[in-house]
Amino acid sequence: MDYATVAGALAPHGLIARGGFEPVAADCVPGDPRCVVMVGNAGREVWPVFEAARTAGPNPMNRWTRAVLDDVAQRLGANAHYPFSGPPWLPFQRWAQRAEAVYPSPIGMLIHHDHGLWHAYRGALAFDHEIEGLPERDERPSPCDSCADKPCLSTCPVGAFDGERYDVDACAGHLRRAEGADCLDLGCRARRACPVGRDAVYLPAQARFHMDAFLGARD
Numbered sequence: 001m002d003y004a005t006v007a008g009a010l011a012p013h014g015l016i017a018r019g020g021f022e023p024v025a026a027d028c029v030p031g032d033p034r035c036v037v038m039v040g041n042a043g044r045e046v047w048p049v050f051e052a053a054r055t056a057g058p059n060p061m062n063r064w065t066r067a068v069l070d071d072v073a074q075r076l077g078a079n080a081h082y083p084f085s086g087p088p089w090l091p092f093q094r095w096a097q098r099a100e101a102v103y104p105s106p107i108g109m110l111i112h113h114d115h116g117l118w119h120a121y122r123g124a125l126a127f128d129h130e131i132e133g134l135p136e137r138d139e140r141p142s143p144c145d146s147c148a149d150k151p152c153l154s155t156c157p158v159g160a161f162d163g164e165r166y167d168v169d170a171c172a173g174h175l176r177r178a179e180g181a182d183c184l185d186l187g188c189r190a191r192r193a194c195p196v197g198r199d200a201v202y203l204p205a206q207a208r209f210h211m212d213a214f215l216g217a218r219d
Helices: 003-013 046-053 060-076 092-099 168-175 178-186 189-193 204-216
Strands: 016-021 035-042 079-081 102-104 110-112 119-127
Touching: 003 016, 003 035, 003 046, 003 060, 016 092, 035 092, 046 060, 046 204, 060 079, 060 119, 092 102, 092 110, 092 119, 168 178, 168 204, 178 189, 178 204
Parallel strands: none
Antiparallel strands: 016 035, 035 119, 079 119, 102 110
16 A cells, blocks of 8 residues: 555545654554554645535534545555544644644644645544555744744734633634624634635635534534
8 A cells, every 4th residue: 555545545535645654652543553644634625525525414524524534444444533533532633743744833723834724634544554655754844933923813803812822712702793704704814814825725615614613512
């Protein structure tokens, strides 16, 4: 099995292989796999595929992801793991940072050099053998290190971010008021203020879907 084959199995679903790593005990990967390939999306590519396949009911993105990746895992002889399966929750952010150059941003989300803040990890495929052609981890430093202005920290209308904590209640309260329509319809204003990955900004319907899901999880 090689990395190109894994990526090719994901591509029809708008998903991408996002690097991988050979786990050690501290990574807390279930079982005893030899290699883990991270799976996610970036930018807008996944949205039309998901929209065409989504079904009614709660957590449609998670259900769609599980249906897709369970099938891919079976065909590739892998075990699929998900960030939404818990508790206990699997350490996906740690795995992501093992696999590729992503770093915590001042507003908490992991930032990527090319995708900015407009990406996500949907799952991971664990293999009991090595994956040929696994890309080496990109060692570029965080783009936040060279961002002097950090507009993500000064753009939120309710000051929900201070670089150390995220005031979830202030954010959710703003979204439920009329003045929060901009963030609700187009996505978090602080996230949109980031200058990195501008070409990957989510489509309005895609952004609204995730903002609705955020609010729904707090009801």
